[in-house]
Amino acid sequence: MMLPIETHPLQPFLPGKTRLLMLGSFPPPKAKWKMDFYYPNFQNDMWRILGLAFFNEKDYFLSENKFSFDKEKIMEFLSLKGIAVCDTAHEVHRLKGNASDNFLEIVTPLNLENILSKIPDCKAFATTGEKATETLRSLFPATTPIPKIGNSVTVDFLNKKYKFYRMPSSSRAYPRPLSEKAKIYRQLFTEMEIL
Template sequence: MSTHSGSNERIKETHPEWYRDVSPMYYLILGSFPPHAKRWDYPFYYPNKINRFWKILAEIAKVNLTVPIVSEKEAVEERFSIMQKLNAGVQNLGKTILRKGTSALDTAIEITTFQDILLILKKHPELKKIVLPGYSSQNSTAKAFLKYINQTKEIEIIGFIPKTLNSGTTFKISVYGRIIDCVVLNSTSTASRISYDEVKKQFEKELDS
C-alpha cells in the first residue's frame, strides 16, 4: 500500500517478527521502528551496524561484538545473548507504519498500529524500568509510547509529565497493579549530535540501577 503526494510517497510497512523474550526481564528498551530493509545488516532490532545501540549495550555487558558481521544468524544470536546478560528486553512500538520513501528518520514515519506492549508488561511482573531512547520528533520513541498509553485503558501515568521531554525525563506508570519507572534517553542514532560517551553513560546508569 502506498499513498502519493508529489515526492512524498508514503509506503506501508509491517514490522518483522523479531521479538524474543528474555527472562527475567528487569528492563524493557523500546524503539520506534526499524530503518528501511535496504539498510539492514542483519534481521534484528537496530539492524544497521552504524547505529550505536548494540555497541553501547555490548560495552555495558562487557562483551565484544564480532566485527565484521559474517553471518546474519550469528549476529542476531550475539545480540540476543547481550539482552540475556543484561536482563533487558527489546521491542519497537510500531507494528505498522507509513514511511516517506526509504528514510530512516523518525520524522519520516507515522505509526498506524502499535505492538502489544501490554502483553510484555503482563508477562513480566519483575519488570522495573522502561527505557525510551529518542524524544525529539512526533514519532520518536518517547512520544510514541505516550500515544500508546493514551490508547490503552490498562496503563495509567502517575504524576506529571513535562510538556517538553528531554534526556533524563522520568515518569511512572501503573499497570496490572504494579508501578514501573520510565526514563527518556537520547537516541543511539549516529544522526544524533550527542556524543557516544554521553549516550553510553545514560544507558549505563539506567541499566545498572
C-alpha cells in the same frame, strides 16, 4: 496516493526474567540491515553504546569481520541481563524510504499489554529516541509527563507501577558523542541493578 502500511518484521525479543524493556521506534528499510534483529543498521550505535556501557569496548558486539553485528552474542547477553527489546510501532507509513523517525507515521502502536503479559518481572521501560518516547507516552494516562533525557518518571499501567526512562537516541543523527551516550545508558543499567 495511499502509502503502503509496513508491518514490523521482527517478533519482540522477550527473554525470561526480563526486568527492563528497551523500546525503539521501527526498523530501517531491510536494505540497511546487517542482521535480523533490533538496531540492525550498522550506522546505528545501540550495540556500540551497550558494548561501552558494559565492557568498555565499543566493538564488543561486532562480528569477527567487523562489518556486522553478532546477533547470537547480543541475544545471549540480553537474555543473561534480563533486557527485552521491541519497538513502539507495530505498523507504520514510511513517508520517505529511510530510517529517520521524522518520516515515520505510526499507524498502530505496539500492544504493550500483550507484551507485558509475557514478561511479568518487568519493572521499567526505556525508550531510545524521541518518536519511541512519544509513542509509548501516548499509551499511558494523559497526566504522565515525558521524562527528560537520561531521567525517568513513574507510570501506572494495568494497576502496576513502572519506571519510564527516556534515553538518548542511538542514531548518529542525534548529536552527542558515543561516550556520553554510553555514560547515560550506564547510569540506567546501574539504577536497574543490571550492571
